[in-house]
Amino acid sequence: MPRQFRLLDRRVLRVTGLAMLLGAGVAGVASVLIALIALVTNLAFFGRLGIEDSSPADHHLGPWVVLIPVVGGLVVGAMARWGSRAIRGHGIPEAMEQVLLNESRIPPRMTWLKPVSSAIAIGTGGPFGAEGPIIATGGALGSLLGQLLHVTADERKTLLAAGAAAGMSAVFAAPVAAVLLSIELLLFERRARSLIPVALAAVVGTGVRYLFAGEGPMFPIPAVAAPDLPAIGAYLLLGAMLGVVSVWITRLTYAIEDGFARLPIHWMWWPALGGLVVGVVGYFQPLTLGVGYGNISGVLSGEFGVAAMAALCVFKLLSWSVALGSGTSGGTLAPLFTIGGALGGVAGAGLVAVAPWLHVDPRMAALVCMAAIFAGASRAFLTSVVFAFETTHQVHGLIPLLGACAAAYLVSGLMMHNTIMTEKIARRGVRVPSEYAADHLDQIAVGDACSRDVVTLQAGRSLGDVRAWLGSGAAAFKHQGFPVVDANGNVLGVVTRRNLLDAQRSDDTRVSALIGRPVLGVREDHSLREAADHMVEADVGRLVVFSRGEPQRMVGILTRGDLLAAHARRLRQARESTRHLGGKATG
Incomplete structure (x- = not known):
């Protein structure tokens, strides 16, 4: 019997704790990166050692300034060739790709290659902000933490997004925007089990930022009047x-x-x-x-x-x-x-x-x-x-x-x-989700989709008798699997048409001898999503449906075809709605 979905469980506490520690660490890394950018800027444009904030626009190099970004580009190109090509660009697409295709596993070397290469590129005049590299570095640190510890792929994705959110918060003091960025570009979901750790990581990142840079807005401007x-x-x-x-x-x-x-x-x-x-x-x-x-x-x-x-x-x-x-x-x-x-x-x-x-x-x-x-x-x-x-x-x-x-x-x-x-x-052929909608299967109860007209077989019935019955056409047009019950009506298991027609079995064989595994079932109050997951995990094409109030009483059977029928109803309703509006259905 599959477990019913729970909004939160105790594992969220562990992931949340890790995310908050990660948020503090990423905020510290953000401060280091900003200092490193300042160091490179001071060296490249002013010939001095120091991490004080300075703008390349204040240089006095004259035409020689043209060569500074070229040198930076040479260094970054070498780092990309002999370090990792993934440092090229702003890093968010690469993080999205790892989330979608590689269970959020970002190579560990990216935790230092990305910030160092970015500091060199920006410090030598590159027209970029520090936030993109910090977001990418925070995501890489979160992924690395998830790879070092025993967590699931979803939890590793959460840690990746938490690191990215903490990085953005540490730069801009915009924790809510950082959480939304994680949802819209990295998580591809909005679930409590991922939202809470990411949000608290962003809060911690912002708190650490306040220690270093104060609590004021990133872009302070005079108050503007309400528009009419x-x-x-x-x-x-x-x-x-x-x-x-x-x-x-x-x-x-x-x-x-x-x-x-x-x-x-x-x-x-x-x-x-x-x-x-x-x-x-x-x-x-x-x-x-x-x-x-x-x-x-x-x-x-x-x-x-x-x-x-x-x-x-x-x-x-x-x-x-x-x-x-x-x-x-x-x-x-x-x-x-x-x-x-x-x-x-x-x-x-x-x-x-x-x-x-x-x-x-x-x-x-x-x-x-x-x-x-x-x-x-x-x-x-x-x-x-x-x-x-x-x-x-x-x-x-x-x-x-x-x-x-x-x-x-x-x-x-x-x-x-x-x-x-x-x-x-x-x-590169990666399909990126662009819209988030409630899972249709999660909204339908098994009891509303299963087949109630169930044909059962008695455990003591002979195979020859069942084969003759199948040959008569009585059930051949409809059923591919049959629950096997004992004399008291208790379900012992399920046999398929293929099992019954197996030529290697003699006609004297009892139906009960064909049962290869214990009965796999689901209650009628489970969702179709929970049932579908149970089917995949157990590698079966049908589940026995039991009553909610009487767990031993069979009320129906759920097949893959029933799942597809539920989706067919959704598509049919969408087409009908679109037809009334005079548009084209998108599915």
Whole structure:
């Protein structure tokens, strides 16, 4: 008899404890990585030892600055060739692939290769944020912990997601957004047994971040006023526009990656070529170099003029897309936020000039476009909304954020099948879940789907008699398996038609002699999901169904065909609903 599903069990306590310890460890690693990026930045651009925060934009190297990203690209290319190719890119697609195909087993060497390569790439001017590598490193540490300990594949996935959430929380102090990111891009589920450990890991990661960086928002900006109805409408249109932009950016990035793939040189040299573009762009527009979190704050605060924001948007897009397409190690979040925020600031200023009656605030426009571009590119819709709120603490931004991100998601979903996170692994044949719905089989009780018209065989009946009965056609058209009962009606087991017609058995053999295993059953109050899992584990095609109130009384039999019939009803209902709406069923 299968165990009925329980929302939580005691193993969750163990996984939660591990996740919280992991959260503290990942937050510490995040601090080390940020310090390492600062160390490389100070060495590369200022020729000094130190981990104080500094921006590559403040360098005094002149044209020599062009060579710094090239050197970084050479080092990263060598690390990728002789270390692991998985360090290339922003790391989230690779983590998704390991979750979907490899039971969340990330190679242990990634726990140091990814952060070190990212620190070198970003520290030498790479136009990336530190959050992507930290998320990937946190996931790798969670996976490693799950591989070292005796946990299930689902628990290892939970630890991977907990590490990633703790990493994001440690950078941005956005624990709710970090949990949502884990759900939308890594867990592919929303279950209490995974949600609780991930959430508490994010809380711990945020708490440790507070110790090092304080409790203020990541992007502090002056308070914005609550928008009125015309402004909300304008922000919705901006969100839809950013949905289109996010699709173009995704296609541009992968087109550049495809272009590098056609080059007649080994891929280890591609990051150096990408670094050359980064260096040239950085020479003319220094703000594109490095992490650039200050740029996001400046855009959201309204400190940049329209020309400065337009230049930052264009040049950051050029530098980042080429660098990412070249296969260097870096992230996508901060560059997309910079591009979207700058574009939103420009669009907001334009609306103020041409349509002041809309009451658009350029700072709010920058905020909603920052979130909308990520929502459109990644389809992490809820993550985008909550992230923008948590990193700015702007309560009045929630309604515009919700509308703009929904509009961007809608437009992106209609225009593009895959996302910037999934395109790479989809090209390798990996199917990535994009929607989460309640398990249809989990909603149906066995008693509502099983066959009640059960034909049984008496244990003492001879095989010859049963064969003659089958040959008469009385049951041949319907049943493939038959419960065997004793004189008192108790079920002893199940025999199949193949067993009964086996030519090696003589006609004098009793039916009871054909029973090869104890009866496998399920109660009528079990779900079809529990019954299906029991079938798979026991490698059988049918289960005897027993009464809920009288566990010894058989009330029916459940077959694989009954499971398929339940799905057929779901598909039929979906087709009928779609037919009434005049659309096309998607299943």
